[in-house]
Amino acid sequence: xxxxxxxxxxxxxxxxxxxxxxxxxxxxxxxxxxxxxxxxxxxxxxxxxxxxxxxxxxxxxxxxxxxxxxxxxxxxxxxxxxxxxxxxxxxxxxxxxxxxxxxxxxxxxxxxxxxxxxxxxxxxxxxxxxxxxxxxxxxxxxxxxxxxxxxxxxxxxxxxxxxxxxxxxxxxxxxxxxxxxxxxxxxxxxxxxxxxxxxxxxxxxxxxxxxxxxxxxxxxxxxxxxxxxxxxxxxxxxxxxxxxxxxxxxxxxxxxxxxxxxxxxxxxxxxxxxxxx
Amino acid sequence: xxxxxxxxxxxxxxxxxxxxxxxxxxxxxxxxxxxxxxxxxxxxxxxxxxxxxxxxxxxxxxxxxxxxxxxxxxxxxxxxxxxxxxxxxxxxxxxxxxxxxxxxxxxxxxxxxxxxxxxxxxxxxxxxxxxxxxxxxxxxxxxxxxxxxxxxxxxxxxxxxxxxxxxxxxxxxxxxxxxxxxxxxxxxxxxxxxxxxxxxxxxxxxxxxxxxxxxxxxxxxxxxxxxxxxxxxxxxxxxxxxxxxxxxxxxxxxxxxxxxxxxxxxxxxxxxxxxxx
Numbered sequence: 001x002x003x004x005x006x007x008x009x010x011x012x013x014x015x016x017x018x019x020x021x022x023x024x025x026x027x028x029x030x031x032x033x034x035x036x037x038x039x040x041x042x043x044x045x046x047x048x049x050x051x052x053x054x055x056x057x058x059x060x061x062x063x064x065x066x067x068x069x070x071x072x073x074x075x076x077x078x079x080x081x082x083x084x085x086x087x088x089x090x091x092x093x094x095x096x097x098x099x100x101x102x103x104x105x106x107x108x109x110x111x112x113x114x115x116x117x118x119x120x121x122x123x124x125x126x127x128x129x130x131x132x133x134x135x136x137x138x139x140x141x142x143x144x145x146x147x148x149x150x151x152x153x154x155x156x157x158x159x160x161x162x163x164x165x166x167x168x169x170x171x172x173x174x175x176x177x178x179x180x181x182x183x184x185x186x187x188x189x190x191x192x193x194x195x196x197x198x199x200x201x202x203x204x205x206x207x208x209x210x211x212x213x214x215x216x217x218x219x220x221x222x223x224x225x226x227x228x229x230x231x232x233x234x235x236x237x238x239x240x241x242x243x244x245x246x247x248x249x250x251x252x253x254x255x256x257x258x259x260x261x262x263x264x265x266x267x268x269x270x271x272x273x274x275x276x277x
Numbered sequence: 278x279x280x281x282x283x284x285x286x287x288x289x290x291x292x293x294x295x296x297x298x299x300x301x302x303x304x305x306x307x308x309x310x311x312x313x314x315x316x317x318x319x320x321x322x323x324x325x326x327x328x329x330x331x332x333x334x335x336x337x338x339x340x341x342x343x344x345x346x347x348x349x350x351x352x353x354x355x356x357x358x359x360x361x362x363x364x365x366x367x368x369x370x371x372x373x374x375x376x377x378x379x380x381x382x383x384x385x386x387x388x389x390x391x392x393x394x395x396x397x398x399x400x401x402x403x404x405x406x407x408x409x410x411x412x413x414x415x416x417x418x419x420x421x422x423x424x425x426x427x428x429x430x431x432x433x434x435x436x437x438x439x440x441x442x443x444x445x446x447x448x449x450x451x452x453x454x455x456x457x458x459x460x461x462x463x464x465x466x467x468x469x470x471x472x473x474x475x476x477x478x479x480x481x482x483x484x485x486x487x488x489x490x491x492x493x494x495x496x497x498x499x500x501x502x503x504x505x506x507x508x509x510x511x512x513x514x515x516x517x518x519x520x521x522x523x524x525x526x527x528x529x530x531x532x533x534x535x536x537x538x539x540x541x542x543x544x545x546x547x548x549x550x551x552x553x554x
Contacts, residue, residue, distance in 0.1 A: 016279075016283060016288065016289050021298050021361065021421075024300070024301030024424055084298065094427050094455060095431070096430070105298070137428065138410070143424055147302060148415070151414065153370070153373070
């Protein structure tokens with residue numbers, strides 16, 4: 001069973017009038033819990049705040065969120081904390097209430113049982129047929145309108161394939177269904193621009209920081225799927241998986257983990273604790 | 278207070294694990310209730326079924342839906358019935374459960390108190406800055422990912438403006454935030470193509486049917502906002518409002534109701550009852 005706090009109260013349900021249900025009118029965060037503490041907390045809370053701002057309402061008080069997060073996750077070695085913040089109930093149709101009362105839905109989930117090889121020896125990924133629509137106004141936000149990811153993830157059932165890469169409607173590489181994408185080429189990083197669609201991941205940001213410190217350049221741009229063939233290494237990131245090397249993407253094979261991937265992975269893992277508060 | 282049936286049981290809440298909350302993973306219908314009966318019921322149920330199919334799950338049994346609809350709406354002169362069908366709970370992240378148990382959330386709402394002039398003398402509309410992203414895979418479906426409509430509707434607060442028109446990211450006219458758009462030019466109808474974004478409205482379909490019967494031609498295509506200036510009449514449709522003439526769109530003025538608008542409006546209103554079962 002999953003423990004859920006809805007607006008601070010243990011509950012297994014959400015008010016039927018909540019705008020998350022009706023319109024996906026909110027944002028979410030997926031936070032790694034290790035030794036009872038949320039990792040990269042400030043980054044998550046910061047993104048949550050910015051996401052709410054872009055949707056036009058005020059995020060809950062971070063102190064309230066950390067108290068509720070602690071209430072759910074203390075004494076848990078490893079777990080996943082999901083935080084949903086919606087605009088709350090009310091309004092008339094699409095029209096939001098003048099003074100929204102955002103709702104908080106915090107739930108604690110078991111740590112996913114991914115094979116340790118995914119992290120150590122890499123994964124195989126496919127390219128999804130489902131495309132991401134482009135809308136700069138929503139791009140980057142981890143909002144609750146996630147049908148494209150659901151449809152993309154429904155395309156395969158083969159357990160040998162751990163993730164799917166998604167292209168936008170103009171056929172540019174964007175991200176994985178639940179992760180961000182990096183390519184290594186000539187010793188530097190390439191990662192898709194997220195100003196038209198996609199989710200600006202916390203771990204993507206961390207990787208770019210760590211690379212900067214190492215003097216590894218990182219180019220953010222538009223990349224066609226054909227560029228996968230030119231990459232020396234490939235890896236995926238998110239807050240829960242950290243970095244997963246990719247050993248095969250579609251028909252392209254890679255050394256996994258590659259040299260740069262391994263370096264960044266070890267930097268990320270070694271600094272994880274220091275960044276968790 | 279709103280009466281809500283969640284999976285057949287009166288309730289004011291929805292399971293916290295429901296995929297409508299997490300991903301907007303479902304569809305909805307907004308049905309006019311008159312004299313205790315749902316109007317255009319077959320059309321609504323048909324669209325619901327097609328929407329679920331396109332999202333990859335099976336819609337609830339229509340007999341079950343009509344029983345629940347009747348349970349909520351009998352003895353009500355005029356009300357709005359909202360039906361949400363989601364893929365239900367479960368799955369791992371975006372991945373849907375292999376055998377989903379879709380949920381049904383039926384809620385009855387008061388009939389909106391729109392001024393009678395809207396229908397009789399028309400409304401004023403603006404053009405929204407919020408754009409619709411294009412994704413043919415989701416286009417036309419009345420799904421639960423509605424952030425674009427929420428953001429568009431939040432752009433104005435002036436009660437003199439009843440609706441906003443939305444363009445797609447390539448600046449083509451698509452629809453209103455909660456309605457479909459028709460222009461009248463040279464005595465024929467023009468309405469935006471919805472194969473890349475937008476919601477294929479039940480009332481839009483009805484208007485096209487009624488027009489066909491009257492021998493009024495209807496062209497579905499891509500229209501730029503500049504074409505608003507060339508229209509002789511303009512009107513908006515949805516299942517609740519029926520047809521609203523438009524007397525002003527942005528800086529363009531129209532006779533409202535225009536001749537063709539009035540004709541279609543009267544045809545729709547006269548046949549409404551006959552179609553309600």
